[in-house]
Amino acid sequence: MELIDRDMAAAYNKHATFQPDTGALEKKLWSSYRMGMDGREPSNALKAGDYIHEVHAAVARSSVHRARFLEAMTALLPAEDECVSFGKRLVSIDEVEDGVIVHFADGTSVAADAVIGCDGIKSRVRQILFDGEEAANAVFTGKYAYRGLIPMDEAVEALGEYTARNNHFHWGYGGHLLTFPIEHGKTMNVVAFRTKQNGVWEHGSQWVLPGNKEQMLQDFEEWGPDVKAILSLMRNADIWAMFDHPPARTYHRGGHICMMGDAAHASTPHQGAGAGMAVEDVFVLSRLLGEIRERSQLEKAFAAYDAVRRPRTQKLVRTSRDAGQLYQCQKEGVKDDVEKIRANLDERMRWIWDLDMAQHLQEALSVFRGV
Known part of the structure; x- marks a missing residue:
């Protein structure tokens, strides 16, 4: 963080x-x-x-209590820019040549270069991205x-x-x-x-x-x-x-729509890592967006984010389900065998905790730069 x-x-x-x-x-x-x-x-x-x-x-x-943390993060943003609005519910996204037009249930619309959906497990952005596909809903x-x-x-x-x-x-x-x-x-x-x-x-x-x-x-x-x-x-x-969420084939569409956090990879809570993965998403995607010099590079940034973040976060969804089986003596090959349980617990979280985030970011930047 x-x-x-x-x-x-x-x-x-x-x-x-x-x-x-x-x-x-x-x-x-x-x-x-x-x-x-x-x-x-x-x-x-x-x-x-x-x-x-x-x-x-x-x-x-x-x-942390998410409401208290959200309030604290909102306070860090410049109030005069009016960049935060609460109580908004997304209805649809129009993809146009120079960006997107986002329509909300209260009748308002906003034009932007792109939409980054971080709207949770019932994500409307995800439903739009995967319209008609099994992956659209949890x-x-x-x-x-x-x-x-x-x-x-x-x-x-x-x-x-x-x-x-x-x-x-x-x-x-x-x-x-x-x-x-x-x-x-x-x-x-x-x-x-x-x-x-x-x-x-x-x-x-x-x-x-x-x-x-x-x-x-x-x-x-x-x-x-x-x-x-x-x-x-x-x-x-x-x-x-x-x-x-079912497996996602992508986290973006062109340079117009991208998703992150639970919108992209909602998992069960059995490894306590869902929020942490969202924070990692923010770190990588924000740095990629910082590399952009013109709107046409948005697609490259989203593609680099997808290439690096999707394999890791989809693994979290799979292994969190698996952890739920483990904790209830249902995991094949382990069941209630105490020694096998201990061995599994010793290694289960290491791939989540031991990631070098600086190196992870460099991998994304290399994809973005075509290295």
């Missing part, structure tokens, strides 16, 4: 929640993994609550999650300091539960995942349903005491369907 803008990175650091000083910070803990229910012998003799593994990164894990991944919040003092009383205040995965068969601190450690965020038995989402475009705590507790009735304690403390338990 600092490679993009130091003030942007400072805004993130101001609003982010970092690992607390409970031993995890010094160890640069990314996450701790425990069994959330009893294992099934002989492949897994662990009991609910038993430690599986810990994964460490170059820096400790952190998270697909259900077969999993859903109950999401809720717990005051941290209650979580600490039930689970202890270390478990409550740090990132933890609780593994099981056909489900897993994730907890981590938010709001500068004042609150525990809980996401309890389950596999939907029929693999079908019957609620159309309604991806979030009102919570049903009784149903949630029934979904986890065979789980261990820590998981049950966490779920019992949740006030609400809204149900979120897990969708991601």
